[in-house]
Amino acid sequence: MRPYHVRLPERKGQRVSQHPAIELVGIDKSFGAVHANKNINLKVEKGTIHGIIGENGAGKSTLMSIIYGFYQADRGEIRIDGKPLDIRDSQTAIAAGIGMVHQHFMLVENFTVLENVMLGAEGGQLLAKGVSGARKELKRLETDYGLDVDPDALIEDLPVGKQQRVEILKALYRSADILILDEPTGVLTPAEADHLFKVLKVLRDQGKTVILITHKLREIMAITDEVSVMRRGEMVATRKTAETTVEELAELMVGRRVLLRVEKGAAKPGKVLLSVKNLTVKDARGVTMVDNVSFDVREGEIVGIAGVAGNGQSELLEAIAGIRKPASGEILLDGQPIANADPARLRALGLAHIPEDRHHMGLVLKFEEYENSVLGYHRDPRYGRGALLDLKAIQADAVEKIEKYDIRPPNPRLKTANFSGGNQQKIVVAREIERDPKALIIGQPTRGVDIGAIEFIHRRIVEMRDAGKALLLVSVELDEIRSLSDRILVMFAGKVVGEKTPDAGEQTLGLMMAGIAA
């Protein structure tokens, strides 16, 4: 392993060698049946900030983890500074000067910042020797980059933004020349994100190479030198940022020109069906995630909630769905208070819920398809009498839904895990919509779902609206929100910061989502 810090000379923009910092040749990776990276080729030039964009599940994290030695590619070659390097583990990657900030932080929560930074680079068998050196080095990094954190604070006591700093410090402490950041801004406030970008620019100007993964095209345009686009496991294009446009990138990312406009007429809103009043929700650590939020959803309308991931939308949905107990506030369904009802009772009252994460919540992947088609409704008298389940009735019902929603393969006895993502989502959607609920709350309805299925699901959602149901939609895809919603609420830092109509420009909404304008 390299000594834990080598101070690099200041090399403003100058190229040391002509080789790219990283070159990937024919990288291929499968997880079982999922082909996450298909024959990827990529060059990242030294001293640049290289953006990588792509939809959820496109394979970005997988590719970066391969470079960092966290996963091993099934095929292909990685060249660092022109030389092929067999990266079998992260140790090799670290030794080659690669540092990575993972999408999900890799920190030991009950350790101090200092311990986390030192982990793996302790500088000797005994801790005592390394500690003072590490303290000094942290101090230096703090002054050089303005990355200040208390070295003796416990990670679990730090806010996420600071935790991310620790991750960056970890990489810098190991004197990484190539820094990979996987969706770093998803958890940052705009101010924090701006600060991060300043740091990245300083790093680049020192000759380091940065790879930045993000969903946000604005960020790509603002900071990167080059940008590569991934779609469904493939690397579809690389562009100089200066020579491309947001529109082109969007098209490359989703593989078609403009997003489908959902055919729908004007909404005919009726009486208020779902009403949220002064709702506050806290997470397990007691941090306020939803802050005094109030709004109504009427019959016959779709209310969309826009916002950057992590601004409280998930918690809001879960609170309404009875999965999370609100700290305070009221939720009314058709005038009835439901803030403390459990999900089973909410279903009985006519509130259906398409959860954000089908694998984690919406489905039991080891169940057969028909068993999932009644999840949550299994106590309904239609599916059995007394204590017993009526499997025949359930299967007949499942077959009906399979036909109606064109779920493939049309086999109710197939294990749910063996359906593709899009078809799995259809199973969930069919179950929740076909119950004919009064109100439906929907999280990320089309995450990781193909275009055909997106269209189908969107159409069903609009049909529900036209049938006079109240729908609440949460999605991090602004386009989806804009094309489906009749009204849009924007959430930022747990608060609803404003309401717009779908005609509001992307710009306006984007600014609101960033907490800049209301």
Next chain:
Amino acid sequence: MEFYDIVVSILGSTIRLSIPLLFTALAGLFTERAGVFDIGLEGKMLAAAFASACVAYVTGNAWLGLLGGIGVSILFSLIHGFASITNRGNQIVSGVALNFVAAGLTVVLGQAWFGQGGRTPQISGEARFSPITLPFVDAMRDVPFIGPLYVHVISGNNILTYLAFLAVPITWWVLFRTRFGLRLRAVGENPGAVDTAGISVTWLRYRAVIVAGFLCGFSGAYLSIAQSAAFIKDMSAGKGYIALAALIFAKWKPVPVMFACLLFGFLDAFANFMQGKAVPGIGEVPVQIFQALPYILTCILLAGFIGVAHPPKAGGVPYTKER
């Protein structure tokens, strides 16, 4: 008998009875801090007791006996590691399985080799760790208060007893003052952090279970060639589980582990002392109450009524990157 003499006698007994718990609980501390649950402590202790007695009997050397116990105990640890680290099997199931294998194999082999119903022959002399008399015992004997304590509690134990108490600060030092300890604690909380720091999770956890095997070797040897003078079937008699209870009771911290083991040893010693004696006003207290007390205390602790015990976060979960 003077009250103070009773106290001294019970304390001496407490020490002797808590040593196997202490070694074993420290062993558990290492694996569980590394995120590998180990119900198999009981089996390792038993297997080590058997191996120690066999080797000591054959070679006539207690130290070789200890070595034999350590070797077998580490072998069991490696099987546990192979199942739960390499093959990502269920750690509890693996531990339970090893307890059975140890309980059965010791008797099967013991019977086959010695034909004494699973017992090893009695061992004596050099083959056994005998009590050591510390210097100044005679001079101290008549010193009031401290004297009896020194003579009957501090002196007169075998070498393994002193090693057990030495193991406590060493464990603390290793866990909190060395690189190995830092990494070990980290891997029990978030193996991903260790992995991405360029450290092999597998090898680290293997080292943790090997250390546990090493320590269980001592507890086994203590049972068969220090505390008694032969292996007897099932001689661990649930001590592995009590050690586990002590570990939980001590919230996975070395010094509290020592006190928890002393407490449980004391309960045992006190039960022995109280046996057949009547408590004024209550009458004879059933020994079963003392026998059950460590378990009851542990349940109360687990229920969070006296401070919640948080096990290492990644404990019990095999580390997988690819789903």
Next chain:
Amino acid sequence: ADIKPALVYGTGGKFDKSFNEAAFQGAEKYKKETGTDFRDFEPTSDTQGEQAIRNFASRGYNPIVAVSFAWTSAMEKVAAEFPDTKFVIVDSVVKLPNVRSVVFKEEEGSYLVGILAGMASKSGKVGFIGGMDIPLIRKFACGYAQGAKAANAKIEVLQNMTGTTGAAWNDPVRGGELTKNQIDQGADVIYAAAGATGLGVLQTAADNKKLSIGVDSNQNHLHPGSVLTSMVKRVDLAVYNAYKDAAAGKFTGGIQTNGVKEDGVAYALDDNNAKLITPEMKTAVEKAKADIISGSVKVHDYMSDNSCPM
């Protein structure tokens, strides 16, 4: 006549150096004398005892000796199933015509070793450590206490039982710990009536340079110079006689009670403990023996009224 003898041990195991080993010795002696081999079995749990006895019976073994009271109900069942097979149970009574029940007057043997303990003790305190807490073991304790008091009226007898289940016969660690307790309390002679647990008692006494008393078999050789004597219970004779009687066609059922008079219980004196037994002690214990035989001394049997006058 040729016989096919079998032997079922108690759960302490064949080589407990005590009760079961005595039974084994008896069978070995018969084998040596007659050349007739025997089959034996060591059950490790209660359910196994019954199966073993039945296995022997159904395979034509005869006579079948089962040592330990633990097989009482098993014997009741199996002996009834095989009325033509001869059975012997030791330490318990089964009232069937084809069963011989051999019981011992342990109180008498314990009385004798109690006298030796009382005389050998310098501290005026002697100890008793029993195995499982059952009337049979209290009987040992009671006889011992009577003997010790007879030798020294002011003597204090400390008593402990190892446990309340079968595991108490096999727990030398606890045995040792209880011994240490008694030593700490001042006892300098400790009598173990605890099966394999007694090994821990004798060991601890030797480690602490105190005297101990063995039980059932002659255990004097285990720690020469530390084992004062042993209360020998002639289980070996019970086994040996059963085989011999059966071979000679003289096997009888019913209850056989063996006391000092019948030489069924005794104290052991051999080279290993010769130095520990002073002439005065020898005289005293021999006198007690004679008194018991003559009936002028009557040792109270705990099991006769479930109480001990001490």
Next chain:
Amino acid sequence: MSTASVPLPNWITYGLMPLLNLLVAFFISGLVVWWIGEDPLAALKLLIEGSLGRGDAIGFTLFYATSFIFTGLSVAVAFHAGLFNIGSEGQAYLGGLGAALVALALDRYVPWYVTMPFAVIGAALFGAAWAFIPAWLQAKRGSHVVITTIMFNFIGAALMVYLLVNVLIVPGKMAPETRTFLPGGQLPKLDWLMAWFGLKLGPAPFNVSFLIALVMAFLVWVLIWRTKLGYEMRTLGISPSAAIYAGIPYGRTVIIAMLISGGLAGMMALNPVMGASARLQVEFVGGAGFVGIAVSLMGRSHPLGIVLAALLFGILYQGGADLSFEMPNITREMIVVIQGLVILFAGALEYMFRPAMVHLYQRLKRA
């Protein structure tokens, strides 16, 4: 490529792999036998003859199997709800108390078939009661049920010894056990069932509780795969987060699953206590609760698999007893070794052969 997510057909997952695991366990046991200088094949022959060779041998085999069906079902029911109940041993012990109290109370007044239903309820109730506290602690306080059930095994043993030694013992008797039940408190033997197959039961204590065990196996099957409660338990067992989403109450489901598990374990006591020895004895469970873990793992937590695995372990227990009788060098503890190895290979190492299987299967499919 990782093989973890490649699906395999059921006949491999539920047929071939357990069989393979079992074979490895047996192979290693054979090595142990060979190591101690005996002939493994001869031993195997004795084991099979001793367990299946005669009517009474089969009777004993089925007697042991009966206990293992109960404890296997007990472990499996908890397992389906994602709980690892190591406490079947203690729950069975307490169940014995329930059965014995019923038998002692009724045997003088009524025939066995009147006593039986009450005894079943008594045994189940006491077993369930002993599972309740660990269940409650898991449900409401988050204490890990594995640790608490282990603790409760020991607490239960202490309690039972206390009761037997101080309360239930027949005064003056040596062994701490209750009085012998009259026929009204005994479960009759199944001689007639054996006679159907032309076998003589002899003294083997194969009794009516076997039929109760089979009924329970069927009921457990219905519970797990045909009832709403079973559906909820399985959901919770596979995906706790999906269970929350579906509104399945965690606490209630955990407690009910553990109560059923404890009840099944408790019923095991009917077999030895009322079916065989007709009295309550110390340590009568004799490890059957732990065998239940092996049986459940081996049987892949399916009642049919459990019945088959229980038979296998019945063969091991009876055959092993006979084997140790014929070959004194191989003690009965050999079956404990085999049991441990089965748990190791069928449980902890169940996926050891999976990658190889996947490769083989894929090659087969391609060919």
